[in-house]
Amino acid sequence: MRAEEGFQPTPYVEGNPFTADTVLPSLLKRLVPPSVLSEVDEDLQRFGDVVLTKLRPLSARAEPARLVQYNQWGQRVDDLQTSEGWRGLKAALQEEGMIGIFYERKYKEYSRVYGFAKILLAVGDTQVMFCPLSMTDGCSRVLELMGTPELKRDVIPRLTSRDPNIAFTAGQWMTERPGGSDVSQTETIATPIPNITSPYGPTYTINGFKWFSSATDSDVALALARTGPVSAGSRGLSLFLIPLRRPLFRGPEESAPPALTNNIRIHRLKNKIGTKVLPTAELELNGSEAYLIGPLNQGVKSITPVLNITRMYSAISSVGYIRKALTIATAYSKARTVSSGEQLLKDNPLHVSVLAKVNLLYRALTHFTFSAVALLGKVECGVASEEEELRLRMLTPAAKAFAAHYSSIAMEECMAALGGMGYMEETGIGRLIDDGLVEKVWEGTVSVLSLDIVRATSKRGVVEAFLKWANGVLSACPPPLQTKLSSPISVIRESLPLISAAYKAPVSPLATRPALFLFSHATSSLNLLEHATWSFATQSTSVEVDIEVFRRWVEEGAWGGGLATAAEELKRGLEATIERVAADSKIVYGTEDEAKDAVVELARAHL
Numbered sequence: 386m387r388a389e390e391g392f393q394p395t396p397y398v399e400g401n402p403f404t405a406d407t408v409l410p411s412l413l414k415r416l417v418p419p420s421v422l423s424e425v426d427e428d429l430q431r432f433g434d435v436v437l438t439k440l441r442p443l444s445a446r447a448e449p450a451r452l453v454q455y456n457q458w459g460q461r462v463d464d465l466q467t468s469e470g471w472r473g474l475k476a477a478l479q480e481e482g483m484i485g486i487f488y489e490r491k492y493k494e495y496s497r498v499y500g501f502a503k504i505l506l507a508v509g510d511t512q513v514m515f516c517p518l519s520m521t522d523g524c525s526r527v528l529e530l531m532g533t534p535e536l537k538r539d540v541i542p543r544l545t546s547r548d549p550n551i552a553f554t555a556g557q558w559m560t561e562r563p564g565g566s567d568v569s570q571t572e573t574i575a576t577p578i579p580n581i582t583s584p585y586g587p588t589y590t591i592n593g594f595k596w597f598s599s600a601t602d603s604d605v606a607l608a609l610a611r612t613g614p615v616s617a618g619s620r621g622l623s624l625f626l627i628p629l630r631r632p633l634f635r636g637p638e639e640s641a642p643p644a645l646t647n648n649i650r651i652h653r654l655k656n657k658i659g660t661k662v663l664p665t666a667e668l669e670l671n672g673s674e675a676y677l678i679g680p681l682n683q684g685v686k687s688i689t690p691v692l693n694i695t696r697m698y699s700a701i702s703s704v705g706y707i708r709k710a711l712t713i714a715t716a717y718s719k720a721r722t723v724s725s726g727e728q729l730l731k732d733n734p735l736h737v738s739v740l741a742k743v744n745l746l747y748r749a750l751t752h753f754t755f756s757a758v759a760l761l762g763k764v765e766c767g768v769a770s771e772e773e774e775l776r777l778r779m780l781t782p783a784a785k786a787f788a789a790h791y792s793s794i795a796m797e798e799c800m801a802a803l804g805g806m807g808y809m810e811e812t813g814i815g816r817l818i819d820d821g822l823v824e825k826v827w828e829g830t831v832s833v834l835s836l837d838i839v840r841a842t843s844k845r846g847v848v849e850a851f852l853k854w855a856n857g858v859l860s861a862c863p864p865p866l867q868t869k870l871s872s873p874i875s876v877i878r879e880s881l882p883l884i885s886a887a888y889k890a891p892v893s894p895l896a897t898r899p900a901l902f903l904f905s906h907a908t909s910s911l912n913l914l915e916h917a918t919w920s921f922a923t924q925s926t927s928v929e930v931d932i933e934v935f936r937r938w939v940e941e942g943a944w945g946g947g948l949a950t951a952a953e954e955l956k957r958g959l960e961a962t963i964e965r966v967a968a969d970s971k972i973v974y975g976t977e978d979e980a981k982d983a984v985v986e987l988a989r990a991h992l
């Protein structure tokens with residue numbers, strides 16, 4: 386039989402990612418006022434078509450970057466060659482106003498929601514272009530907050546430009562060989578250059594080795610380097626803006642010189658599990674010129690706007706990868722025949738129940754992430770209350786970690802929903818899974834971020850701000866809905882004191898991870914309740930679905946169980962004893978290992 390003969394599978398059709406989405410259009414109606422919504426809605430429909438007709442074909446032409454270190458004369462050239470597809474994606478997204486939307490602020494505090502809606506639609510079809518764009522966004526914010534007037538005049542317009550001929554992207558270099566999350570042993574040294582003043586800030590030379598520089602094709606990078614004694618740990622680090630190439634400003638017709646022009650050598654490209662198109666490198670800095678940003682020896686604090694913005698991008702990327710995989714799986718179920726060709730997959734209750742579970746998770750994570758995005762917009766526009774600002778500090782690491790934790794299992798279910806077809810590279814789900822895994826690591830693992838929430842809640846008023854908001858959402862639920870949803874609402878009520886107890890000092894070390902999960906599950910449940918309440922009040926056609934989604938998310942959750950299960954996990958963490966820590970060590974290392982003594986000693990200090 387020839388391939389053209391016999392059964393021919395019907396290709397699935399994904400459709401416009403905005404209009405086909407089950408969550409975003411109605412979420413935007415709740416978050417954005419009508420005057421903004423009419424414009425934003427129209428643009429997102431248009432952008433949905435751009436994703437299909439422009440970004441997706443460019444993404445298909447994106448290839449891993451190549452590094453040519455030496456030319457035929459044996460001279461060091463460090464020629465970083467990126468693919469046409471990668472460069473095309475970058476240009477297309479810059480033209481679409483990624484990053485411009487966030488700094489033009491045409492829609493004031495709603496600009497973040499609008500721009501992140503575009504990211505949600507595009508992220509599955511743009512390789513990992515939002516990694517460099519996230520750092521560009523973070524760099525713009527740092528310069529907006531701390532840059533000299535000349536940096537604001539010359540560099541911010543480039544970072545936020547819609548013209549790809551002049552637009553800059555930025556990298557972020559913290560990670561070194563002694564530590565990724567722990568920057569206290571940073572080896573890179575910054576030395577002031579005497580008698581040189583730049584309008585961009587006090588000028589230094591930088592010497593060191595950066596172990597993970599993503600977006601090595603960028604124009605500038607924000608980097609930490611040591612200006613204080615080693616004994617000061619991370620409190621002896623300062624923040625610098627480093628041009629990757631000199632001169633930094635060139636005419637549009639001049640091609641970019643190599644990083645060698647600022648004494649930066651690309652040691653090698655990283656061999657990563659995914660994100661292969663993104664040029665991530667190990668870099669040697671051998672006397673690179675740089676400008677101090679913010680106060681001396683407060684580099685970690687100065688760079689935190691970058692961390693918080695990139696964490697938000699990480700959260701939306703995890704959610705966007707799920708969106709893309711779920712869209713494929715849903716579209717496939719409408720095209721694939723089963724049962725001797727008499728049924729479609731979409732008519733099979735068992736199959737639909739699996740898709741419903743992924744969809745439930747997608748809804749919860751989308752509402753959760755956008756609740757943080759909406760607050761970010763308010764904070765940046767100076768219209769957030771102090772309580773909202775405190776709440777955002779807790780939400781950001783939680784949304785990033787929670788979304789990253791669940792995204793791969795959701796994508797795996799979508800892959801399996803296509804059977805053997807899903808395991809083929811052509812659907813793109815495999816690449817999404819490989820790329821999406823990075824969200825579990827970069828900008829902090831779940832454990833590191835659970836500790837960041839402890840850092841955040843050590844500030845007075847943070848937990849209280851969350852509790853006040855949570856109680857406000859519960860009491861805003863109208864009586865008929867309260868009655869109908871009394872059971873899930875009482876599960877939420879019972880979880881609140883537990884969250885509060887988890888963050889009372891001294892925080893039990895085994896409680897931090899389950900506390901992150903309970904906090905995230907409770908907050909996302911409350912976001913879904915907010916939506917059901919809105920749906921009820923506006924008599925939305927989706928009100929029954931919105932109510933059911935809320936109920937299921939609280940009572941059943943996704944693969945980790947419901948909110949009550951998350952509460953049980955936290956109780957176990959809070960009640961953990963030294964004996965449990967010792968038993969953990971024996972389970973992992975056996976009974977002979979002496980390491981258990983160290984782990985028990987460390988635990989004793991906290992339990």
Ligand code: MFK
Nearest residue numbers: 516560565566597599619660685686689823826827828829
């Ligand atoms: C997308 C494709 C990617 C491609 C592949 C990439 C692979 C990635 C490989 C990696 O690089 S993985 C590791 C990446 N590393 C990180 O993500 C960093 C994670 N570590 C942290 O976030 C640490 O928590 C941090 C470095 C920020 C902590 O350092 P310290 O020195 O212990 O901070 P410290 O002393 O607690 O905080 C200093 C100040 O900053 C404090 O303020 P005060 O001086 O007023 O007391 C903190 O409150 C404040 N701070 C810390 N984190 C903050 C913050 N403020 C606001 N927001 C935050 N997030």
